[in-house]
Amino acid sequence: xxxxxxxxxxxxxxxxxxxxxxxxYGDVSKETRQRVIETAQAMGYVPNRxxxxxxxxxxxxxGYIVPAEKPQFADPFFAEFVAGLGDEAASxxxxxxxxxxxxxxxxxxxxxxxxxxxxxxxxxIINRTRLSDWRVNFLRESKLPFTCLERSLDQGEEFLGVxxxxxxxxxxxxxxLTAQGHSxxxxxxxxxxxxxxYDRLRAFQQALTSLDIQPQANLIVEGDLTxxxxxxxxxxxxxxxxxxxxxVCVNDLTAIGVIHAAHDNHCVIGxxxxxxxxxxxxxxxxxxxxxxxxDQPVYAIARTxxxxxxxxxxxxxxxxxxxxIKPTLLIRASSGGKR
Amino acid sequence: xxxxxxxxxxxxxxxxxxxxxxxxYGDVSKETRQRVIETAQAMGYVPNRxxxxxxxxxxxxxGYIVPAEKPQFADPFFAEFVAGLGDEAASxxxxxxxxxxxxxxxxxxxxxxxxxxxxxxxxxIINRTRLSDWRVNFLRESKLPFTCLERSLDQGEEFLGVxxxxxxxxxxxxxxLTAQGHSxxxxxxxxxxxxxxYDRLRAFQQALTSLDIQPQANLIVEGDLTxxxxxxxxxxxxxxxxxxxxxVCVNDLTAIGVIHAAHDNHCVIGxxxxxxxxxxxxxxxxxxxxxxxxDQPVYAIARTxxxxxxxxxxxxxxxxxxxxIKPTLLIRASSGGKR
DNA sequence: TGAGTTTTCCAAAACGTTTTGGTAAAATCA
DNA sequence: TGATTTTACCAAAACGTTTTGGAAAACTCA
Numbered sequence: 001x002x003x004x005x006x007x008x009x010x011x012x013x014x015x016x017x018x019x020x021x022x023x024x025y026g027d028v029s030k031e032t033r034q035r036v037i038e039t040a041q042a043m044g045y046v047p048n049r050x051x052x053x054x055x056x057x058x059x060x061x062x063g064y065i066v067p068a069e070k071p072q073f074a075d076p077f078f079a080e081f082v083a084g085l086g087d088e089a090a091s092x093x094x095x096x097x098x099x100x101x102x103x104x105x106x107x108x109x110x111x112x113x114x115x116x117x118x119x120x121x122x123x124x125i126i127n128r129t130r131l132s133d134w135r136v137n138f139l140r141e142s143k144l145p146f147t148c149l150e151r152s153l154d155q156g157e158e159f160l161g162v163x164x165x166x167x168x169x170x171x172x173x174x175x176x177l178t179a180q181g182h183s184x185x186x187x188x189x190x191x192x193x194x195x196x197x198y199d200r201l202r203a204f205q206q207a208l209t210s211l212d213i214q215p216q217a218n219l220i221v222e223g224d225l226t227x228x229x230x231x232x233x234x235x236x237x238x239x240x241x242x243x244x245x246x247x248v249c250v251n252d253l254t255a256i257g258v259i260h261a262a263h264d265n266h267c268v269i270g271x272x273x274x275x276x277x278x279x280x281x282x283x284x285x286x287x288x289x290x291x292x293x294x295d296q297p298v299y300a301i302a303r304t305x306x307x308x309x310x311x312x313x314x315x316x317x318x319x320x321x322x323x324x325i326k327p328t329l330l331i332r333a334s335s336g337g338k339r
Numbered sequence: 340x341x342x343x344x345x346x347x348x349x350x351x352x353x354x355x356x357x358x359x360x361x362x363x364y365g366d367v368s369k370e371t372r373q374r375v376i377e378t379a380q381a382m383g384y385v386p387n388r389x390x391x392x393x394x395x396x397x398x399x400x401x402g403y404i405v406p407a408e409k410p411q412f413a414d415p416f417f418a419e420f421v422a423g424l425g426d427e428a429a430s431x432x433x434x435x436x437x438x439x440x441x442x443x444x445x446x447x448x449x450x451x452x453x454x455x456x457x458x459x460x461x462x463x464i465i466n467r468t469r470l471s472d473w474r475v476n477f478l479r480e481s482k483l484p485f486t487c488l489e490r491s492l493d494q495g496e497e498f499l500g501v502x503x504x505x506x507x508x509x510x511x512x513x514x515x516l517t518a519q520g521h522s523x524x525x526x527x528x529x530x531x532x533x534x535x536x537y538d539r540l541r542a543f544q545q546a547l548t549s550l551d552i553q554p555q556a557n558l559i560v561e562g563d564l565t566x567x568x569x570x571x572x573x574x575x576x577x578x579x580x581x582x583x584x585x586x587v588c589v590n591d592l593t594a595i596g597v598i599h600a601a602h603d604n605h606c607v608i609g610x611x612x613x614x615x616x617x618x619x620x621x622x623x624x625x626x627x628x629x630x631x632x633x634d635q636p637v638y639a640i641a642r643t644x645x646x647x648x649x650x651x652x653x654x655x656x657x658x659x660x661x662x663x664i665k666p667t668l669l670i671r672a673s674s675g676g677k678r
Numbered sequence: 679t680g681a682g683t684t685t686t687c688c689a690a691a692a693c694g695t696t697t698t699g700g701t702a703a704a705a706t707c708a
Numbered sequence: 709t710g711a712t713t714t715t716a717c718c719a720a721a722a723c724g725t726t727t728t729g730g731a732a733a734a735c736t737c738a
Contacts, residue, residue: 001456003724014688019726029686046456050392051724054693059389061436066422074418074621074638082421083405083413086438090450095459097400098437099425111429117340117385120434227625256625263627282413286566286595288602288627299413342694353718358696368716390694393723 002043011039022047053119062089062309063121065111066100067128069224075253076281077298084302085125092310097121103128108135116144123147123309125302129195145312147305150195151322160308162301162323169294169327170203170248171210176292176329177246177274178211180336186219186244188233188254200250200278219244223254230257238265245273246335252277252284255291259334274335278327289333296327341382350378361386392458401428401648402460404450405439406467408563414592415620416637423641424464431649436460442467447474455483462486462648464641468534484651486644489534490661499647501640501662508633508666509542509587510549512615515631515668516585517550519675521613525558525583527572527593539589539617558583562593569596577604584612585674591616591623594630598673613674617666628672635666 008015013032021028021036028036053059064085066078086096097120101108112135115121123145126135133152140158147161177185187204190197205215221236223229230249234257237243249255255277259269267273270289277284280295304323311318347354352371360367360375367375392398403424405417425435436459440447451474454460462484465474472491479497486500516524526543529536544554560575562568569588573596576582588594594616598608606612609628616623619634643662650657 001458005724015725016688016690016727017686020687023726027686032686044456046453048393048724049457049459050389050398051693052726053389054387054393054695055724055726057693066425068422074415074422076413076415076418076622079413079415079418079421082418082437083407083439086405090438090440090446095454096437098421098435099429100422101429107429114385115434117383118388119340120388227621256622259627260625282566283415283595283622286599287625288598344694354695355697355718355720356716359717362696366716371716387694390723391696393725394694394696396723 002045003048004045007036007040007043007045010043011035057119058122058313059120060093061095061097061121062306062313063097063099063115063124065108065124065126066098067103067108067126068100069102069226075225076283077251077253077279080281080298081127081302084299085306088303088306088310094122094310096306103130104134112138116142122313125149125305125309127305130193131195131198132193145309147309147312149301149305150199152195160312160318160321162304162308162325164199164296165324165326166200166203166294167206169329170200170207172329173248173276173292173294174204174207174211176331177248177276177335178213180246180274182246182274183213184216184219184242184244185213185246185248186221186237187248187250188221188223188230188237188258189250190223190225190229190254192222197250204248223250223257225251225253227253227257227260230254231261232257234258234261235265247273247275249275249277252279252281252291252293255293255334256283256287259287259291270333270336276335280327280330284330285332287334292332292335293330294327295330296325301325341384342387343384346375346379346382346384349382350374396458397461397652398459399432400434400436400460401645401652402436402438402454402463404447404463404465405437406442406447406465407439408441408565414564415622416590416592416618419620419637420466420641423638424645427642427645427649433461433649435645442469443473451477455481461652464488464644464648466644469532470534470537471532484648486648486651488640488644489538491534499651499657499660501643501647501664503538503635504663504665505539505542505633506545508668509539509546511668512587512631512633513543513546513550515670516587516613516615516674517552519585519613521585522552523555523558523581523583524552524585524587525560525576526587526589527560527562527569527576527597528589529562529564529568529593531561536589543587562589562596564590564592566592566596566599569593570600571596573597573600574604586612586614588614588616591618591620591630591632594632594673595622595626598626598630609672609675615674619666619669623669624671626673631671631674632669633666634669635664640664 004015004018008018018036021033089096099111101111125147127149129148129150129152131153136152136154139146149162151159189201208215221233223233247258255275258275262269262273277291277293280293284291284293343354343357347357357375360372428435440450464486466488468487468489468491470492475491475493478485488501490498528540547554560572562572586597594614597614601608601612616630616632619632623630623632
C-alpha cells in the first residue's frame, strides 16, 4: 500500500507538494500537478483515511443508528431510509456508518457516546424521535451537527431537519373514508412517547371532529409499528361489541398485520372493512388488496436529511432549516376506493 | 473533548501509563489503574478513533456495499442482511460501514477501492456474488479479509463464507407441487451472471427431471429480483399458449410481483395457480395468500458471515471455513398447500 | 540594474494514539 | 551487605496525512 511518501520519493518532490497537488491547491505548477496525479494513479495511491481524519479533525462519515426494538426485525421503512442516507452521503464522498440499538437502551447511549466523543462521525441523523429525547439533548451538548425527522418537544428554533405536515393528509383520508359511509373509524397507533404517534393521533382526532364524528376512546388502540403489533391490535378491535368498519394505522407495517388479521377473520377488505396505512413503503403496493396509504417519500426525505446534515457539517449557509413535507393520499383497494 | 494527554496531566502520570492502564496491561499497579479508569470516566475521555486507527493500523470497522441496481429500491433481504451484519459487528465493538452501488458499475469499483486501499475498513462482506466476480479477485489481490454469501466460480479452497445447499429444498418443493397435480411448472429467475440464479435454476431443473418432467425452455423466464420484474415475467408466462399452473420464483420479491400479476388477471392463487418463492423474508408471511417459500435464515446468515470475517481479521484459527445452510420449505396457502 | 512580486516548491509541526525500549526504585535473594 | 529480579513508571518514536510559515527562483517593472 503506497503512501504519500512513496509517491513523493518516486517523483523527487516533497510530501507537501504531492499533497497540495492532489488537493488542487494553486501553488503547484500545471505540469507538476499533472505528473503527480498520473504517478499517484499509476502507483495506486489512495490517501489513508485515518491519517487524514486525524489531521483534518473530521471523518467524512455520518452516522445513523437504527432505532429497532428487535434487531432482526427488518422494517422496509428503515431500508429505504438507509438507502437514501447512503446515496446522499456517497454523492459527496462521505460514508455512512450504521448500527442498530433498541430505543432508549444502554446500548444506544453507548453507541452514540463512542461515535460522537470518539470522533468517529462528523454528524448523525436521528428519526423515530421521542417527545422528550435524550439524544437531542446529548447531541446539542456535544455540539455535533445532527438532523432529525420529526422535531422533539425539546427542540425550539435550532431544529434542523424534516417535518411532515399531516393535517391535510388526514383530513383528506378521513374525508375519503366517510364518503364511503364509514363512521366507526379506529386508529391503531404506537408507543405514546413517539413523536409520530403524538402527531398522527392528534391529526386523526382533529380530522374526525371536524367531520362531526365524536372520537371514541375504545377505538384507539396501541400497536408497536410491526405487522405483529397490528395483528394483535386488530384482534382486540374485532372483539369489541361494535367493531369499527374502518381502521387507520400509524404506519404501513401495522396495516399489513391488520390485513392479515382481517383475512383470518373472514372480513372482506374494501367491503366489510376499510384499511389505511401511512408511509407508502414499496410493500404497500403489493399487499392484497393494495393498501390505501398516506404516502411520504421516505427515500427523498432521507436524502434531504443527509444533505442538510452535510451542509451543517460544512458550515454552509442553510437557507431553509426545516423542510416540511406533506404526504399524499394514495387511494387503493383496501379502503374500497378504486378497484 | 478531552484527550489522553489531558487525563495524564490531571493525574500527574505519563501518557504511556494512562494508555496502558486503560488497555489492561500488566505493568501498571492496581491502584493507579483504578485511578486512571475513574478519572478517564469522570472526564468523559473516549479514545480518538482516527488516532488509534492510524497507530494500530486497523479500523475496527467492516464494510458492506449493497449491490442495488436502483438505489431507492429497498429490498427486505438487504434490510435483514444489514441488520445481521451490524449486530454481529456491534457485539465485538466493531462498526459497520454501509453504502450502495449498482453491481459491476464504476461507482462500485470506486467505492471498494476507496475503502480498501484507503484503509477505511478491515474487511468486507459481499453477496449477490457473480459467477465471475471482479470483487473477489480484487479482494484477493489486496489481501484484505472478506467473506461471501455464495462462492463465485473463481474461488477454490480459499473460499470463506456461507453457501446454501438447495438441492434437497428444491426437490422437496417440486415434490410438493407435483403432489398437488402440477406438471407445467415455470421458473422465474434473475440475471444469468448471478451465482444464485445459476444454482437455483440448476437445482430446479435437476429436481424436475428427477420427477420425470421434461424442463421446457419457454417456461423459464428472466426477472430481476424485484416485484416489478416478477410482475412482467408473469405477464409473459400468462401470454403463452399453455400457461404454467405453478410458478417457482428465484426470490420472494419476485413472487410478490407474481401474486400481484395473478390477481390482476383473476387467477385464484392456490387453486388455479401455485406460487413459491425463496428467502423467507418477513414480508412473505403477510402476502395474500401467504407465500410458500424456501426459507433461509437471512439474519443468521449475515451474522455468521460477519463472525467469520471478524475471526479472519483477528487471525483466529477458523475451524470451519465454509458453512453450509439448507433452506427449509415453508408450505403456505399460495401453493394450495394449507389454508 | 535592482527592488518588488509572483510562482513554485519545501521543512517541520501537528493531529492523538500505541508501542518500543528503556530506567529508577523497591523487593528479593545469596 | 551487595547482586539480582521485579515492579511501576516514562520519554520518544511512529502511524500518514495536512497545514503553516517560509524561501529560493523566476518574473515584472521602473
